[in-house]
Amino acid sequence: MSDSSVTVCRHKLYKVLVIGDLGVGKSSVIFRYVNKCFDEKYKMSIGVDFALKTIEWDAQTVVRLHLWDIAGHERFKQMSRAFYKGAMGALVVFDIANRSTLIGASEWKQDLDKKLSLDNGQPIPVVLLANKCDMSEKDEELLASLDNFCKENRFVGWFETSAKKGINIDEAGAFLVKQMMLCDTGPSNEMLPWDRITARQAPEESQIRPWCC
Template sequence: MSGGLKQGSFTEHVFKILVIGDSGVGKTSFVHRYIRNHFSNQLKLTVGVDFSMKMIEWDSKTLVRLQLWDISGHEHFKNMSRVYFKGARGALVVYDMAEESTLEGALSWKLDLDCKVVTDNGRPIPSVLLANKCDQDKARSKEPCLMDKLCREKGFAGWFKVSAKENVNVDEAVNFLVKHLLCEESPPEEGQSGNITLRQTPEKRPSKCC
């Protein structure tokens, strides 16, 4: 689902973004932190799909409406993923740094995503890998170079250590994905390359593989 509609002096974009990964990795907490700037330990596991929206005044000429689809990580609902994935323009793929097995689960979700959704050019839709719960004492952190290599191999636009609880890199991760989506929406001018180039300040620069 995409926008690009001109409304007077600005352009409006509508992006459907999937939030996927195994059950219990903190997808719903991440969405709640991003949408409402709120965290709770009492959130129930998602059944089916939860839907949230957020409007961003990206700049003086660009309005972005995000539709975040928080997909249940239960195997039963993973089997229905083709229905939920339809029309998606980007994805946040989440795993729990304190549970290493959920990284394999995240890679399985990414593979399923790439098989079922592509851009208008036939490429996988942009996706960002989120290493959630980085605030926990038992969080296991892989070397950044290994994560960079994993991103390149699996086709992620980039990755972030995040914490929904402590609000670490939540906005930064979503904004990074949105930048990719806006670049996909805007064809390069004549004589320019179609490659995506993202400029970020050093202190907020994510590990990325584009």
């Protein structure tokens, strides 16, 4: 007789964009988030890289994030509609020591909102990362402005982060996942027995594949 009490797990798969100006640390943020480490020699993206992050969200839910690391070259803003398609959330990264990259973050967010929305017409949830917070003295004036900046540009929130030190990377990721799940009114991508899913099931989790255009 089969066991009718087997726990069924919801399996969610979300495409997440990681965007921002050149050199703000997008690839390092992803590498820290997926691999739990930092590589001083990590190469700058020249196209689009991919990574997979698997999370046991709760006892009944496994979330897989397909992270798209889009190069910060200006030309990718003109090509990004195809890259954005199907994304459920995004991280926009800027360099806390370089104010011009905050302007760039606003431009990336505006571009994203023009080209992508949820089924109900609302913007997808986007979190702002004030990255490299370990690199210099904090600009308190800039930090104090970020609440209004996020409100004006329709970010759902922001975090000071450091890919090098691992500061707030997991917290920002968890916050974005929560926001995406609140917006997700569709069925689970897949229904699987709980005993078939573990955090180690996806050997590709720590792999990053480049796609250069």
